[in-house]
Amino acid sequence: MVGSTAPRVSATAILPKPALQRVLDNLCQSGFQLIGPTVRDGAVILDAIRNISELPIGWTLEQKAGSSHLLRTHSTDYFGCPVGPHSWKRYLFPPHFDLLTAHRNSHGWTFEPARDDSPPFAFIGVRSCDLHAISIQDDVFVNGAVSDPHYARRRERAFILAVNCNTAASTCFCTSMKTGPRVLSGFDLALTELPESFVIEIGSEAGSNVLAGVDWQPASAFDLGRVTQIMQRTERQIQRQVTTSDLPQLLYDRIDHPYWDAIAARCLSCANCTLVCPTCFCSTVEDHSDLTGTNTKRTRAWDSCFILDFSHVHGGNSRPTVKSRFRQWMTHKLGAWIDQFGRSGCVGCGRCIAWCPVEIDITEELSTLRSQGAR
Amino acid sequence: MAGDAKPRLAVFKLASCDGCQLQMLNLEDELLDIAGKVEICYFLEARSQILDGPYDVALVEGSVTTEHDVERVRDIRRNSQMLITIGACASAGGIQALRNMQDVDEYTRSIYANPSYIHTLSQSTPVAAHVTVDFAINGCPISRQQLLEVLTSLLIGRAPQLPTYSVCVECKRKGNVCVLVSRGIACIGPITQAGCGALCPGFNRGCFGCYGPMESANPDSLCHRLAMRGIRRAEILRLLNGFTGWAEEFRSAAEKLEKTSP
Amino acid sequence: MSATTMFEPAAIADPMLPYPAVVRAIRPETYGISTFSLEYLDPAAQAGFAPGQFNMIHLPGFGEVAISICSDPNTPKVMEHTIRYAGSVTRAIGRLRVGDTVGMRGPYGNPWPMQLAEGKDLMIVSGGIGLAPLRPLILEVIHRRSSFGRVLLLYGGRTPQDLLYTGEFEKWQDGGIEMNVSVDRADETWKGQVGVIPMAFYRIRLDHRNTLVFSCGPEIMMRFVIYEAMARRIPKEAIYVSMERNMKCAIGFCGHCQLGPAFICKQGPVFQFSTIEPFFGREEF
Numbered sequence: 066m067v068g069s070t071a072p073r074v075s076a077t078a079i080l081p082k083p084a085l086q087r088v089l090d091n092l093c094q095s096g097f098q099l100i101g102p103t104v105r106d107g108a109v110i111l112d113a114i115r116n117i118s119e120l121p122i123g124w125t126l127e128q129k130a131g132s133s134h135l136l137r138t139h140s141t142d143y144f145g146c147p148v149g150p151h152s153w154k155r156y157l158f159p160p161h162f163d164l165l166t167a168h169r170n171s172h173g174w175t176f177e178p179a180r181d182d183s184p185p186f187a188f189i190g191v192r193s194c195d196l197h198a199i200s201i202q203d204d205v206f207v208n209g210a211v212s213d214p215h216y217a218r219r220r221e222r223a224f225i226l227a228v229n230c231n232t233a234a235s236t237c238f239c240t241s242m243k244t245g246p247r248v249l250s251g252f253d254l255a256l257t258e259l260p261e262s263f264v265i266e267i268g269s270e271a272g273s274n275v276l277a278g279v280d281w282q283p284a285s286a287f288d289l290g291r292v293t294q295i296m297q298r299t300e301r302q303i304q305r306q307v308t309t310s311d312l313p314q315l316l317y318d319r320i321d322h323p324y325w326d327a328i329a330a331r332c333l334s335c336a337n338c339t340l341v342c343p344t345c346f347c348s349t350v351e352d353h354s355d356l357t358g359t360n361t362k363r364t365r366a367w368d369s370c371f372i373l374d375f376s377h378v379h380g381g382n383s384r385p386t387v388k389s390r391f392r393q394w395m396t397h398k399l400g401a402w403i404d405q406f407g408r409s410g411c412v413g414c415g416r417c418i419a420w421c422p423v424e425i426d427i428t429e430e431l432s433t434l435r436s437q438g439a440r
Numbered sequence: 441m442a443g444d445a446k447p448r449l450a451v452f453k454l455a456s457c458d459g460c461q462l463q464m465l466n467l468e469d470e471l472l473d474i475a476g477k478v479e480i481c482y483f484l485e486a487r488s489q490i491l492d493g494p495y496d497v498a499l500v501e502g503s504v505t506t507e508h509d510v511e512r513v514r515d516i517r518r519n520s521q522m523l524i525t526i527g528a529c530a531s532a533g534g535i536q537a538l539r540n541m542q543d544v545d546e547y548t549r550s551i552y553a554n555p556s557y558i559h560t561l562s563q564s565t566p567v568a569a570h571v572t573v574d575f576a577i578n579g580c581p582i583s584r585q586q587l588l589e590v591l592t593s594l595l596i597g598r599a600p601q602l603p604t605y606s607v608c609v610e611c612k613r614k615g616n617v618c619v620l621v622s623r624g625i626a627c628i629g630p631i632t633q634a635g636c637g638a639l640c641p642g643f644n645r646g647c648f649g650c651y652g653p654m655e656s657a658n659p660d661s662l663c664h665r666l667a668m669r670g671i672r673r674a675e676i677l678r679l680l681n682g683f684t685g686w687a688e689e690f691r692s693a694a695e696k697l698e699k700t701s702p
Numbered sequence: 703m704s705a706t707t708m709f710e711p712a713a714i715a716d717p718m719l720p721y722p723a724v725v726r727a728i729r730p731e732t733y734g735i736s737t738f739s740l741e742y743l744d745p746a747a748q749a750g751f752a753p754g755q756f757n758m759i760h761l762p763g764f765g766e767v768a769i770s771i772c773s774d775p776n777t778p779k780v781m782e783h784t785i786r787y788a789g790s791v792t793r794a795i796g797r798l799r800v801g802d803t804v805g806m807r808g809p810y811g812n813p814w815p816m817q818l819a820e821g822k823d824l825m826i827v828s829g830g831i832g833l834a835p836l837r838p839l840i841l842e843v844i845h846r847r848s849s850f851g852r853v854l855l856l857y858g859g860r861t862p863q864d865l866l867y868t869g870e871f872e873k874w875q876d877g878g879i880e881m882n883v884s885v886d887r888a889d890e891t892w893k894g895q896v897g898v899i900p901m902a903f904y905r906i907r908l909d910h911r912n913t914l915v916f917s918c919g920p921e922i923m924m925r926f927v928i929y930e931a932m933a934r935r936i937p938k939e940a941i942y943v944s945m946e947r948n949m950k951c952a953i954g955f956c957g958h959c960q961l962g963p964a965f966i967c968k969q970g971p972v973f974q975f976s977t978i979e980p981f982f983g984r985e986e987f
Contacts, residue, residue: 106617106644131665133621150617160613164718167762173724173743173803174762178716210968211717211953317962320984333658335630336605340612347957350718350950351601354763356473358596361762363718367613368956372605373655375958378948379788387656389986397960404963420621422608422630423665597797598764598790 071267071276077284078265082143084280085263086117088226088254091275092187097224100156101189102146107135109149111156114189121146128234128415131424144190144258147234148414152343153195154202156186157219160367164215164350167361179362181215185222191252192230193245194237194414198343199225200251204406205346224271227252231295233302236415238428241307244412246299257292264292307428308435309409313400315431318439320392328430329388331423336369338417338425339394344410347375370394399431447496447594450482452516454502454509455536455564459581460527461485461501467584477595493519497594503529503536503564510561510570517571524590525567528580532652533686535580536564540686566686575600580650580683583635603634604655607647610638619646626671628679631657631689652684659693673697717953720760720805721747725798726780731866735831736796737772737784740806747806750778752813753838754944754972758952759783760805764794768949768967770835771809775842784834784866810952811971814839814916814942822914823851825906827927829858829899829919833866835944835971836918844877851912854880858899858923861885862892882906900926903934910935918944925983928975941975943982962987 072078089099093115101114102121109121120143127134128147138145163179191199199220206216230237230246239245248255253272257264264284267273339345349368354361368375370393376384384390402410411427418426451461465471465486481491498520504513517523525531533540539547540563548555567573577586586602593600603609607629611618619625619641627646629638633654640647653659659680666676680694727739740759742748751757751771760766767789773782787796798804816839824843828836843853855874859865862885875881882902884895895902900923913936917927924943931941945966950956952967959966962981964973981987 106619107622108617110615110617131621131669132624135622150612150621151615155615160615164716165720167760167805169762174722174805176720176722176805178719206955209954211955213955214716313963317980320981320987330658331661333606333630333662334656335608335654337608337612337618337630340609346955348950348955349958350766350956352763352765354592354596356470356477356592356595358592358763363760363762365718367609368950368958369605369609370957372609374604376948378946379786379792383947384986386986387658392987393960396962401960401963405965420618422618422620422627423661596763598794 071273071279072281072283074267074270074273076267077289078267078276078281079262079284079288080265080279080281081262082141082258083117085143087279088275089115089117089189091277091279092224095275096185097187098184099187099189100153102144102149104135108133109135109146111149111151111153117143120144120190125232126234128236128419130236130418130426131421133419141260142231142258144228144256145232147230147232147237148192148195148416150341150416150420152341152414152416153188153191153199154343154346156188157199157223158202158206158216158346158348162215162365164363164365167363169359181218183219185224186219187224187226189226191225191227192414193227193248194239194242194412195343196225196227196248196251197244197412198414201344201406201408201410201412202346224275225252225254227255227268229255229257229292229296230299231258233299234415234419235304236418237303238305238307238413238415240300240303240413241305241309242409242411242413246303247296257295259288259291259295264288305415305428307413307431309399311435312409313396313403315435316396316400319434319437320396322434322437322440324434324437325388325392328391328425329386331425332387332391333423334371334387334390335422336371337420337422338427339369339371340367341416341420342398343414343416344398344412345369349375370397395427395430399427446477446479448481448491448494449478449497449499450493450495450516450520451480451485451499452482452501452512453484454500454513454530454567455505456502456527456529456534458485458501460530460579463581463584463587464499467588470588474591478591495520497522497524499524499526500530500567501526503534503566504561504570505536505564506560513567513570522574522594523567523571524575524577525573526577526587527582528578528650528652528683529564530567531576531578532684533564533566535683535685537686538681540564541681564686577602578633578651578684579635583637586635605634606630606654607632607634607636607638607641607651610634610636611641614638614642616641619644624669624671626666626675626679628659628662631659631662646679648679648682649685649690650683652687653689657689659689660696663693663697667700673700717807718951720758720766720807722803723747723806725800725802725804728798728800731784732863735784735786735866737782738795738798739773739780739782740804741780742806743803745779748778749809751775751781751809751838753816753842754813754835755809755811756835756952756971757781757783757806757808758810758949759791759795760807761791761794761798762805765791766805766950767791767795768810768952770971772834772837773841774845775838776845784831786831808952810967812969812973814972815914815974816842819914820849821851823909823912824853825856825908825913825915825931826854827856827899827915827917827919829923830860830864831866832917832919832923832944833857836916837867839916840874840879844874844879847878852880853878854882854906856882856884856899856902856906858884858886858902861887862889898926899923900930903930908934908936913940915941917942921945921983928982938976938979939974942972943975944971945973945978946971
């Protein structure tokens with residue numbers, strides 16, 4: 066059995082932890098650029114990796130509103146550290162992306178689409194909340210009437226190696242948003258980390274193929290039982306609870322609530338929450354021309370509803386105050402999104418809570434708003 | 441820019457270090473193109489030739505610190521169709537505006553052997569405190585890209601697009617890890633206008649506000665949170681009282697902070 | 703993921719990619735407003751359009767703007783766009799000459815419900831440049847006049863100089879449109895009605911069971927139009943408004959044009975009022 070053939074789709078295998086390197090090697094050899102969690106500047110970020118030694122082995126996260134600290138542990142877990150400030154949208158919907166170029170000659174303007182030379186990505190260690198976030202961005206960019214070919218190309222070619230969380234941060238609330246912690250679908254491979262091995266579920270042919278030559282065995286009922294135990298433990302760790310049953314109406318009923326003035330006194334409109342959010346999809350498009358004006362590059366960049374220019378219309382601005390911008394963010398994320406796409410725009414990853422410089426906690430704000438009447 | 445004649449450009453300097461003018465010379469790839477598109481009438485840092493006004497565009501570096509500066513800046517305004525301030529000194533008063541909070545006479549007496557030779561105003565003020573300014577490029581020094589954007593936009597005839605949002609937007613787009621959240625380093629990026637490319641946080645330092653306050657800046661909320669995190673008042677004041685410390689939003693936040701206990 | 707498409711740098715047909723279009727005519731309307739006739743260089747780029755839809759017009763180096771198509775939908779080869787020189791892009795468009803090219807893509811958005819309007823009385827209420835997205839509808843109604851009941855146009859501007867398409871009003875009247883034109887402030891040349899547009903409701907009798915209201919203009923005007931129409935027992939389901947917000951893509955990607963649950967580029971710009979009522983006219987929403 067070992068290494069000779071690959072396990073079939075929907076089978077479950079177990080492999081010694083170091084054997085993950087062979088999986089990564091196989092992906093590299095298939096032409097994928099591996100993107101995975103790694104420690105940099107005091108946080109776990111996402112970056113190009115090649116080797117399991119680059120994973121945040123032994124690190125975990127102490128996180129609360131406005132603060133996120135890495136802690137060394139005695140554990141040898143590869144994936145014991147919950148999500149950091151980066152999300153996978155950085156690779157599927159990059160912060161800056163050249164859309165097209167325009168050239169002027171004697172006949173006028175011609176337009177040429179930009180070329181996206183990115184390699185196919187293999188995402189290593191995608192957690193359930195982030196898998197849902199990717200699927201939510203799919204709703205925006207490819208599942209609607211018009212498809213964004215750039216997103217679609219990157220998305221279709223991406224290999225997803227998902228990870229079941231064996232540790233939760235205090236900012237996590239995926240259980241409330243029904244987005245985790247267990248990975249259920251949308252992956253090529255899904256790992257659960259045990260102290261000495263990985264239990265690995267095969268989600269696709271591509272997932273099966275990269276296990277060729279890897280030292281695996283079929284997972285036993287006992288192994289699967291341990292997976293269930295780990296997931297139950299993680300679920301118990303998630304203390305943060307958010308009520309969602311009264312959304313979106315709760316927010317629609319409070320559009321004119323004085324609460325928004327109170328939050329505006331604290332909010333910096335710095336846009337951090339929207340930029341760390343794995344589902345926020347807003348962008349701006351800008352022209353950059355040379356001095357003669359004959360060559361122009363048109364670029365798409367991450368934008369945010371917290372930025373004043375976002376709502377600029379001739380003769381004014383539809384959301385000039387921080388109050389109106391914060392209201393737009395929260396009402397969209399937790400409310401209007403449900404009407405737009407049939408599900409919430411929040412996956413409970415807790416990034417906006419941890420990375421807010423002034424400790425604004427969307428779950429607390431929602432509770433406060435709920436405790437006050439409609440207005 | 442209307443008409444077929446090349447726009448006439450002048451670059452002036454008041455109280456400043458020349459660093460922002462230098463950024464223009466640092467536009468190495470584009471400088472020849474610029475020189476071909478505009479008539480450089482006055483730019484002592486680059487050439488000694490002086491052509492009289494009126495000018496289509498005046499770039500003004502430096503703050504107003506003497507009576508002579510006041511006269512000059514009025515003269516520049518009278519001679520220029522469009523006046524653009526470049527840098528923290530011209531746009532916000534500069535680092536020399538730190539003296540605005542002190543007794544300049546006392547400084548003069550204690551530093552100069554013959555204080556009677558020193559003719560200075562009690563305050564260092566931005567150009568906009570004296571004449572109408574059409575557009576401000578912030579930063580210490582200004583960013584070459586922003587200067588190029590302004591010159592390009594003027595040449596092709598549209599409004600310049602400079603960000604008014606926070607430094608955090610640049611940090612997040614670049615993928616920098618937030619120094620404040622991950623390591624508790626004092627940083628005023630969340631209230632500072634972008635433009636530098638999030639230079640300091642990219643090198644694990646907190647932002648100290650070179651580009652001045654962003655639009656709708658909320659320094660009180662940030663200062664309060666920095667203090668709650670245990671960052672000392674003196675440290676927060678040091679960030680606010682920097683190159684753009686005389687800008688209204690930073691100045692009033694610093695004044696409020698001064699009144700709290702250290 | 704698919705292994706066959708790997709490693710090929712892709713030049714992809716992009717819905718954000720404009721097609722070159724040439725300026726065929728420029729007609730000055732009022733001070734700072736002109737109508738530009740644009741035709742795609744490649745006829746294959748022309749998809750036809752319905753009254754109320756808009757195009758994205760791109761002037762490289764300046765940017766892209768959403769502009770309503772204001773010409774006859776039966777002759778879509780050359781599309782007209784009435785443009786106010788309000789921002790960087792539109793001011794630059796104002797410097798174009800006949801024969802120049804721009805980039806254009808479209809049409810986008812939800813149009814006026816022409817089929818629903820058949821057999822009904824139509825009350826078209828508009829202010830200022832808000833008449834532009836209604837003009838295709840008026841021209842279409844004139845083509846098929848017998849398909850509609852009574853058709854009223856209530857149109858107003860601040861001053862007589864702010865009114866668009868005045869040279870066509872006689873033709874519209876001859877085509878069976880009841881014209882009610884008013885200005886907020888008259889001058890010595892003005893012989894028509896004076897007063898804000900919603901006041902015109904007081905001069906008109908409506909069959910509230912068989913009337914559709916189509917309105918486009920400043921939001922404050924539309925608020926009063928809705929109020930006056932509902933006061934005359936016209937159901938909110940029979941009122942349609944055309945909305946405006948910042949727009950960067952027109953295809954639901956950029957997020958800028960949201961109004962509560964609606965994307966104005968996709969569900970709008972024309973909305974049945976009942977569908978956006980909770981979000982319409984809310985301060986800074």
